[in-house]
Amino acid sequence: MTAVLCTSDFLRAPLLATARAEGFKEWHHFVVHGRGRRLLINFSLTSETSRASEPGLGPRVIVIVGDQRWAGAIERYDDSALEVSADLGAVRIGGNRLTVGPDGYRVVVDLPGHDIRGELDLTSVSRPFVVNNQPVGEGRMCWLFVPRLRARGWLRIGAQEHPIDNDLAYHDHNWGRFWWGDDFAWTWGTVLPQAPDDPWSLVFLQMTDRRRLRTLSQALYVWHHDKPAAIFRHAAVRTRTDGMLRRAADCTLPAPMGLLLDGEASGVPERVEVTANRAGDTVFAEFRPNSYARLAQPSEVCLDRSTVLCETSGTARVSGSINGRSIDFLGAGVFEFLHG
Known part of the structure; x- marks a missing residue:
């Protein structure tokens, strides 16, 4: 290793x-x-x-x-x-x-x-x-x-x-x-169990166009102890988001960029669901953010836009079964939502 x-x-x-x-x-x-x-x-x-x-x-x-x-x-x-x-x-x-x-x-x-x-x-x-x-x-x-x-x-x-x-x-x-501000956005998440001896770890990635209307690529990576247990890609993964987190950003970095960002909407969903199925294996993960920070910088392709990356912290619930092994744990999640 x-x-x-x-x-x-x-x-x-x-x-x-x-x-x-x-x-x-x-x-x-x-x-x-x-x-x-x-x-x-x-x-x-x-x-x-x-x-x-x-x-x-x-x-x-x-x-x-x-x-x-x-x-x-x-x-x-x-x-x-x-x-x-x-x-x-x-x-x-x-x-x-x-x-x-x-x-x-x-x-x-x-x-x-x-x-x-x-x-x-x-x-x-x-x-x-x-x-x-x-x-x-x-x-x-x-x-x-x-x-x-x-x-x-x-x-x-x-x-x-x-x-x-x-x-x-x-x-x-x-x-x-x-180039920041080009036609892309992403959601990138890591989930680790609250119990340090629980053997499961998850990483989630979804790439979309800038407006988040088309999913270009997505994957859920599941590790058991030190090895990959399952990798779900593309059509094997379904993602759903609900609502909008009703909380202002705790901070915007660098601080002067806070003067340039318009609106009160967080850009962070209230809930994210990820469901993955392949060859008899299944995983369901639910992430609920509770706070976030904004990292912002000017777009590299358009003078009147900014690229905003929201780093969110929250709780996760994961269940399912892989290779006959049951998955069921509460976890801590950090999800990154990039908006161009």
């Missing part, structure tokens, strides 16, 4: 962006499902073009914590603050560091301007899975995800410290060339 992780999860930007940087994006995304809270950390590199120079990579670090409410920060760095190791397994952005090790990840967060610091060790307890060349508007994206890790460490925001002691976590690594 560790050999697969080491050979699969490495930084792509120095290799791919050198040849054709326009539209290139890459990020490492971690979600810790702590007891009563969610922690999200994101290291990203985005191709940027200025009038005075060739396209370069703009590094960013995002940290948000969902306790009773989501709070956090986005920090943008100059490309001179970026360092990548020769083996492409470690990246430094200012005082923030991410290292891929033989059995997982080491993450150090240091955002002194926002009074945010932390150190996490995330040990993989499930095999990674790679998806290549997913169409995203006029572009393409690849991703690797690790459905289940064990996290230890701490994160401090201001005077509040969040200890992380053997909590379950999720990781994905995404890279490709596409």
Whole structure:
């Protein structure tokens, strides 16, 4: 398992962006499902073009914590603050560091301007899975995800410290060339059980057009212990959403983008149902969000639009049967709703 992780999860930007940087994006995304809270950390590199120079990579670090409410920060760095190791397994952005090790990840967060610091060790307890060349508007994206890790460490925001002691976590690594605001949207969710010894883990993905009228691709990935138990794709998956969450965003990042976003509608459904059936296997998952943060940035294809990504926290109920094994658990979910 560790050999697969080491050979699969490495930084792509120095290799791919050198040849054709326009539209290139890459990020490492971690979600810790702590007891009563969610922690999200994101290291990203985005191709940027200025009038005075060739396209370069703009590094960013995002940290948000969902306790009773989501709070956090986005920090943008100059490309001179970026360092990548020769083996492409470690990246430094200012005082923030991410290292891929033989059995997982080491993450150090240091955002002194926002009074945010932390150190996490995330040990993989499930095999990674790679998806290549997913169409995203006029572009393409690849991703690797690790459905289940064990996290230890701490994160401090201001005077509040969040200890992380053997909590379950999720990781994905995404890279490709596409443009925010192009004709696409997505829903991306991770569900892990509240009981840490329950062996099941779920990852859900749905890609649609920007108006969410056409489903272009969808899949439900189900892991049992460290191995994939079932993968349901396309017509084997049915999705239903109900209502709209009647709650304003806890925060909008970066904060000035809150002045540009119109309306009070959350863009987050009140309930998401995912039903999957294939070859006698069946899974039903229901996710109910209860809070969310908005991450926003200007569209790259239209001057009068913004791309909004809602990170939501909530509860999930999962039931079904795979290979004769029963599934029945309450879980914690983090779903991401992207609107272009």
